[in-house]
Amino acid sequence: MSQKIFLIGLPGAGKTTLGLDLAVDLGVQFVDLDQDIEKAEKCSIREIFELKGEAHFRQLEKYHLEKVINEIDSFVMATGGGTPCFFDNMEVMQKAGTICYINTPIEEIQMRIEKDTTRPLMKTNTLENLLDQRKEWYRRADHTIQKYKELIAVFKS
């Protein structure tokens, strides 16, 4: 049976880290949407933002989200922090499978990513602002979790 799982949440919430663990435990393919885009474009996310702008990145993000949904039967996908908030991406993910919001406290994310320069939006935004803009989308997830044991419990129960 097809199983498509999407992890959403702020940059640094742990989507990539927890997503990989979940995919291994469920025995399905892991897809990191940002890494997919970087591989296809032969360019880092930071460079795409710098050279082509955010609007272009959002088009690529939508294109690759739909490509994975159409081409891969079962997967765990770590989306980018903004993926659910653009175009009809949230509806597209809702129709295709199950969405989990990784609700890591902002103070914890801050400690994790303060020295990370690979996340372009963090140069011009605070985590508080991003959460304020995005919480309505994040709230629409099927499940909200903080720790890995809660995430695995959703799918192993």
Ligand SMILES: Nc1ncnc2c1ncn2[C@@H]1O[C@H](COP(=O)(O)OP(=O)(O)O)[C@@H](O)[C@H]1O
């Ligand atoms: N549960 C965790 N405990 C401690 N550090 C974590 C945890 N999950 C992720 N990290 C670290 O936080 C940073 C951001 O995690 P990442 O998985 O890249 O987040 P996202 O994909 O949501 O942006 C990474 O350096 C990662 O090693």
Ligand SMILES: O=C(O)C1=C[C@@H](OP(=O)(O)O)[C@@H](O)[C@H](O)C1
């Ligand atoms: O929050 C965002 O809009 C973004 C988050 C990034 O992914 P992470 O959430 O993995 O950092 C990446 O998709 C891009 O830099 C934009």
Ligand SMILES: [Mg+2]
């Ligand atoms: Mg990530």
